[in-house]
Amino acid sequence: MLERQKMPLQDPKIRAANFDEVALGFTEKQAVEEAKRCIQCKKPSCMKGCPVEVKIPGFLKDVAEGDFDSAIKEIKTDNALPAVCGRVCPQETQCEQVCVLSKKGASVSIGRLERFVSDYERRKSVQVPEKPDPTGKKIAVVGGGPAGLTAAADLAKTGHSVTIFEALHEAGGVLIYGIPEFRLPKEIVRAEVGYVKKLGVTVLLDHVIGKIETVDDLLSEFDAVFLGTGAGLPVFMNIDGENLNGVYSANEFLTRVNLMKSYKFPDYDTPIKKGKHVVVVGGGNVAMDSARCALRLGADEVTIVYRRGEDEMPARAEEIEHAKEEGIIFRLLTNPVRIVGDGKNWVTHVECINMHLCEPDESGRCRPAPTPGTEHKIEADVVVIAIGTSPNPLVPRTTKGLEITKHGTIVAKENGETTKKGVYAGGDAITGSATVISAMGAGKKAARAIDEYVRGR
């Protein structure tokens, strides 16, 4: 069996001080070699691991033959944002986990090849499919994240007139405000949004639905509404000291850095506190991103505090590995009990306690419990809380008849249908924080259901 191709990376010492992309991408030669590793299974298990069922062996065959144009065309029939997915999907728990070669050592690097062909296309010039005949139906999409962009793209491709209403000043959702430049360059997100616009979708920025217009207002103007509002409400730990100066929610920290470009302060106007000793609480992608941003802002020491062990960390394996290479300190089985300040409201340290894992619970994960008598302090001038988010209540609060669960997620059927007629939803807004690709999958399904619904009207 051929050896798995190594992804060229920026040197950890150098990249820890810049916001440029960490992974540099395969060369053409590497891509062809890697794609040749695919044995073209008759019953490809990889496709079952892909939430949007990209025809993986098909595009790998094209790449192996050096026909990158056909490869990207093949991917784009199922996935409108391949340059994003190739970079941020947790392939190790999806397609690559079930690739038959993974049992024999190492799966085909499906994600990296997806990235390669989409980068190839972007460098060349993006092909836009011909515009279909207009159906005369109008659809409003609330939220310009992966769920909303996918739903909008699919609906536009079937000839509907689609308008995206996005609250922020740039579309992309978490891809723009959350995931940092060094992992997903914003130029790529902009290109993907540009593609959706070229399909004929109108994007209205700075439109907070629930404020400037309610969903009911939209329903009087549009035939159907899709809600892709995400799960953007930060969760705090409810421990002492969370309102001290220097304590951030991951959302605020990452929004300042990514959306507002505060890493370029004072050239850009939005400030951020550059800590010397930064503590990040959490073990997901959000925590890794926050820690690595803090490092790049110039911190001497960045510590991730996580209450479970490394195996339980929900972050992508690659991000954990990259974070370690860059020198992020991991304090596992550790949990903050309070945040302490200097009397002038500035944070000085975090008080933590050691945790131990007990028997796995029903969810299969081990519920951690504190070990009495192990309280200790970690010095910190900036603390970032990255323990999760929940859906923003702005839309449900202002929409009559839209049911939500006790976790704040919008109640929806498999096809996205909500409890309100003509209103569909998908992505993090109905699942709570999940993944880019599952949000896209939900956007796709809802687009199909909306298409049926509006044609039947």
Place this chain on the structure above:
Amino acid sequence: MPFKILNNYELVPTIYLMNIAAPRIAKKALPGQFVILRIDEKGERIPLTIADFDRRNGSITMIFQAVGKTTMHLASMKAGDELLDFIGPLGNPAHIEKVGTVILVGGGVGVAPVFPQTRAFKEAGNKVISIIGARSANLLLWEDRMRKVSDELFITTDDGTKGHHGFVTDIVKKILESGTIVNRVVAIGPPVMMRAVAGVTRPFNVKTIVSLNSIMVDGTGMCGACRVLVGNETKFACVDGPEFDAHLVDFTLLMNRLAIYQPEEKTSLDKYKCEREGCKC
């Protein structure tokens, strides 16, 4: 989709009035709400209260004090110039209802957000007593407008150049001590002033509302930068407020959090002045 500045002029030293063409926002705006704006690509998102709105002409009025980089840049802009982003109406509208007698207190640039509420309380059938204060007579805002919508108007200046020599709280206290039945107090201004008003009305048990100006980024409940402590519970001022019960607000925390970026604000302002005045630093 840039937003056109219809006009922009200095009302009193350092305080400016700006009208923006934003028909969709003007259609929905209510007293007590605010907007967030960004001047250009590199700009910060800053919140400003909607001081007035004109649904027919589709415009929003803001009154702002030039205190730092963004507001100074804003002050230098002219009719016809454009803002890159203008988002609103954000926050909850003020609770306007008929309660009887209402005292409305505006301090400094806080007179601007108090004005549409004063008008609305008056229109709702209340007896309206307004108190407007400033450091000095030449900094006093919108006296005429306020007089038109008030049953009684009091003026205070810190230096005694007009009206009562002293603070707005002196008048609030006098009215309450005189035995006049007051059903509500609304106070908007610098946090120290709002805290002082809360202190005066507390012993009289008069419901007092303040509008909190904590630091904001998105204004939609997404970041938590704006968090304030009200009745020992953390609230997000942008979506849970900006108005809260003054007697429950932790003003010390508010003031501490407003100071988070003081060194960075100075860097930003120095750089701006330097660039504008053309020095080579």
